[in-house]
Amino acid sequence: MFPTPLATYPLSSVNSPGLRIKVCGMRSDNNIWEVAKLGVDFMGFIFYAKSPRYVVPTLDVKMLAKLPPSILKVGVFVNETTPVIQQRVQEYGLDLVQLHGHESPAQCAELRAAGILIIKAFSVGADFDFAQVTPYADCCNYFLFDTKGPALGGNGTTFDWQLLAEYPLSVPYFLAGGLDLAHAQELQTLRLPGLFGIDLNSRFELAPGEKDVGKLRQLFQKLRPGSNISSV
Numbered sequence: 001m002f003p004t005p006l007a008t009y010p011l012s013s014v015n016s017p018g019l020r021i022k023v024c025g026m027r028s029d030n031n032i033w034e035v036a037k038l039g040v041d042f043m044g045f046i047f048y049a050k051s052p053r054y055v056v057p058t059l060d061v062k063m064l065a066k067l068p069p070s071i072l073k074v075g076v077f078v079n080e081t082t083p084v085i086q087q088r089v090q091e092y093g094l095d096l097v098q099l100h101g102h103e104s105p106a107q108c109a110e111l112r113a114a115g116i117l118i119i120k121a122f123s124v125g126a127d128f129d130f131a132q133v134t135p136y137a138d139c140c141n142y143f144l145f146d147t148k149g150p151a152l153g154g155n156g157t158t159f160d161w162q163l164l165a166e167y168p169l170s171v172p173y174f175l176a177g178g179l180d181l182a183h184a185q186e187l188q189t190l191r192l193p194g195l196f197g198i199d200l201n202s203r204f205e206l207a208p209g210e211k212d213v214g215k216l217r218q219l220f221q222k223l224r225p226g227s228n229i230s231s232v
């Protein structure tokens with residue numbers, strides 16, 4: 001069901017056999033470390049200068065290298081050039097890139113040919129058509145479905161998740177857009193074809209880029225009861 005990604009990353013490199021959890025928009029050392037202790041599977045860093053979560057001025061590359069390899073580091077880019085993405089991947093030791101703009105299938109293929117693993121994001125509105133996703137199926141490792149809104153990401157609003165009940169492809173995807181603690185119960189029972197993980201961002205913040213670790217812990221405890229969330 002999940003051919004490319006799980007072949008690339010053995011299951012043992014991911015903490016949970018259930019829904020994978022990505023926490024995105026991390027910026028500061030202490031906060032990164034505290035979130036790491038929760039047992040997050042993917043951690044996202046935003047390399048988009050117009051975002052309030054832009055990471056370049058605050059991120060310590062050496063600190064990032066100390067994260068356990070079980071936490072996959074995702075660089076989030078918006079309409080960035082291939083050479084810049086490649087440079088950031090090398091510089092920060094990123095495991096995957098999340099392309100959150102209007103990147104073409106050709107650019108995804110180019111990055112993939114360079115050995116880079118790709119999460120391609122799509123903005124979902126009421127009129128969403130999976131036909132726009134199909135050309136990306138052969139060149140991306142994961143998809144991410146976010147809510148269409150005024151900003152290209154980080155809008156903090158949800159979309160109708162049942163639109164994904166019609167998902168016709170085999171590429172696994174992350175559910176994103178305004179996920180909050182209040183969704184815990186719904187997420188526990190959510191069954192959608194291809195759903196691989198969830199992406200937590202602005203609804204778990206004290207300030208842009210500063211995650212509320214207590215609130216995140218509550219969600220982890222609800223989604224992963226009985227797991228040791230402070231094992232790092």
Ligand SMILES: O=C(O)c1ccccc1N[C@@H]1O[C@H](COP(=O)(O)O)[C@@H](O)[C@H]1O
Binds near residue numbers: 156
């Ligand atoms: O968070 C941002 O500032 C951001 C900016 C540009 C592109 C993506 C961004 N974040 C991504 O947006 C989604 C949804 O976030 P939210 O839960 O609605 O706040 C998430 O995938 C982030 O990775």
